[in-house]
Amino acid sequence: QLSPAALESIGISNAVAFGREGRGVVMVRSAGNGRDNAMNADDDGYANDPRVICVASVRRSGRAASYSNPGACLLVAAPGGDDDIGIFSTDRQGASGYNPSGFGDDFADPDYVFSTSIFGTSFSAPQISGVVALMLSANPKLTWRDVQHILILSARHFDLADPDLKTNGAGFRVSHNVGFGVPDAGQAVALARTWVSRPAAITVTFAANNVQPIPDDALRVLITGTNVPASLQSIPSTPDTGPHADVPTAALPLVDVGLATNTIMASLSGKAALIRRGVNVFSEKIQFAADAGAAFAVVYNTNGTERIPMGGTDFVPIPAVMIDQNSGEALRSYLQTTGTAQAQIQLNAASYSFNVTNTLICEHVGVRVQTDHPRRGDLRITLLSPQGTRSVLQQLNLDDTAGPTDWTYYSTHHFGESSAGAWTVFISDEEPLNTGNVQSIQLIIDGVAITDTDHDGLDDDWERAHFGATLAFGPQDDPDGDGYNNAREQLMGTDPNVAEAPFELDLSPWNEKQARLSWPGLTNRTYEVMEGTNVASPLTVITNLAGRFPQTEWFTPYTNLTGQFFRVRTAAP
The missing domain is CATH 2.60.120.260 (Galactose-binding domain-like)
Known part of the structure; x- marks a missing residue:
């Protein structure tokens, strides 16, 4: 763990207190590239500072990049490339950079660079800095706290399979891998234009x-059943790097599935899997168990009393732990003898x-x-x-x-x-x-x-101003059905009874062959897209697609947009 030196700490404090006429210099910090070495952004005193925007990297799928440090202090993420495909970026001019002579016809200009070896959170943080610059150009009066709020409100997640992704009590999706997600620069600028600065914060x-x-060696696999040997009743274990049993799992029947090198045909629904280490990687074994319905997995080692961390398991869908070989083989023998046992993972x-x-x-x-x-x-x-x-x-x-x-x-x-x-x-x-x-x-x-008698995070005065005397609505309610819940509307200063964005279509050329049709969308809606060449005649339904909040988009080939008409409506359930 590394803290800023005394002089650096003074510099950061002065930048926040006096920079930009007291609104604070907006500081952006990379999360770091040490995920493979179990590093965490919370151990970096610069990134962990609440006055600093800590930025993770995502690959093109939206999943956290393989190198990007996780951390509870992450605010947002941005593309940073990965070893499968790097990042396209500016380079030092001429022959001084990574691309001294050009990489072929597409990258012949040496002032730009693209390579599978060019990636990292250091490419992500500048993109967020660029978004912040656009926000401040639209509204120079934003404070450093305003900027953080807007980035959160404009961010979204693309990796919905991330097992760490959760919705907090205010309805914001957040994870330790990418924070609140990747900001939409257009939405961030739109919010910045009309933003009313947040009231002063206090600290308690x-x-x-x-x-x-x-408690030492505190993660245990508890085994219950008929005449369970004392040595198997509480087995020390080592966690995977993904989902963790911070709350005790249910006590479930434990099923021996061997090496789990292939799809498990038997149903493990409502059960736990006992897996032997070897042949294939941990993540594949655990995924096979999860696909069969297992609630958690217990992997046993093949080297006596040794336990090791199971690397590469950040994104497995269920908790998994490793126990030593001696315990694993004894447990397997017990199952073969008695037929049944209940297993539970518990953390003291x-x-x-x-x-x-x-x-x-x-x-x-x-x-x-x-x-x-x-x-x-x-x-x-x-x-x-x-x-x-x-x-x-x-x-x-x-x-x-x-x-x-x-x-x-x-x-x-x-x-x-x-x-x-x-x-x-x-x-x-x-x-x-x-x-x-x-x-x-x-x-x-x-x-x-705030005054908050019902402890829901909504200011009583704000609730009464919009809903009358009642305090019945909660932070995740959405009375106007526009996709922005009450917690968001309160922060944005908007009316929770009126749709924030009117249902309007935007049709714009995307490139020489495709046009982009977009409209305000909701994730729980399906939209029907219709097309025709005569607006006076019925239009033809050409596709149905799932909505995406806050904006849904669809791409279509075109030759002459002036002769094409489009209509979008919510499809019948």
Whole structure:
């Protein structure tokens, strides 16, 4: 973990406090390229700073790039290329850059570069800086906090299969892989033009100084059944790098599926899979189990008492853990003898709860952690909000130094949520041998103070102004059905009873052969596209397509747009 030096910290603070006539310099930071080495953006004191926009990379599919560091402090993401296809970018002029003489006809200009070796979060952060520049050109009065809000509101996710993707209590989709998603530059600029600056934020802090031991080797596979040997009743395990059983799984029948090198034909619905390591990669084994319906997987090693982290499992759809070979073979033998056993994954943790009575609309939430643990990389640290949103502040990693001795982790995942209620910090040790204690925990909540008697994150005055005396509506409700829920409308300063965007079509040439038809869309709608050459005659339905929020688009070949007419309407259910 690396913090800015004292002089750098002063520089950052001065830039925020005095830059741009007090509105704050907008600072953008790359998340880093160390995912393969279990690195995390929350361990970078620059990227982890709530005054800084931390940017991840996505590949062309929208999934987080293979190198892009995860982290609870990520705000948004942008394309950064990957080893399958790099990024197209400007280069140093002439022969001084990566492309000194041109890469053939398409890239003959040496002032530009494209290569599978050109990728990284350092290509993503400048794109977000460019979007911010466009926003500030449209509205120079935006504060640094306004910019962060607009980026969140204009961002969307393209990798809906990301198992880490969740919806927070305010209805915002967020993940530890790409933050709130990839911003739409056009929507960001449109929001910037009419944006009313957010009220000043305040910070509330809560501390707990009671020392607690951190449970060691705390991730366990619990086995129940007839005459289960004591050595199998609580088996130490090591997690995968994807979904994690922070909450105990259900106790389910455990089925031995062997090596799981191919599609599993038997149904594992309502069951767990016992898998042997070997032949194929971990992610493939776990995926086969998930495809068969398994709720979680237990993989056993082939080397005595050793357990190893299962690399390459960031995006498997179910939790999986590794146990040692001795335990795995004993468990397999038990299943062959008795026929049945129930398995459950459970994580033991030291926990600290804070009952917050302040009513804020949350922005960044921090947790300051002080421990005397001799190996920081063994620890898993999470924060659970009153709305049930869990921020993973630290996970199992390779850092063999002591700590965290004194580190503040920040999370963006609670943006828009109410601060009121019980917040809980959990700390576990997921490796054996090294032990330590939590010395103190501090919860730090940044946000805008509001009157919020029902603790839903909506200002009572805002609710009464739009809905009358009732406070019956919640943050995720959408009374006008325009796709913008109440939490979004409150932040944008718009009327939740009136559709934010009128249902209008835009038809524009995309290139020499295709035109783009677009309109305000909703994800839960199907749209019918009709076409004809005579507007006075009935138009012909040419396609139905699923809607996408906030804008749905469709491409069509054209020769003469002046002679073509289009109509779009919501298709019948």
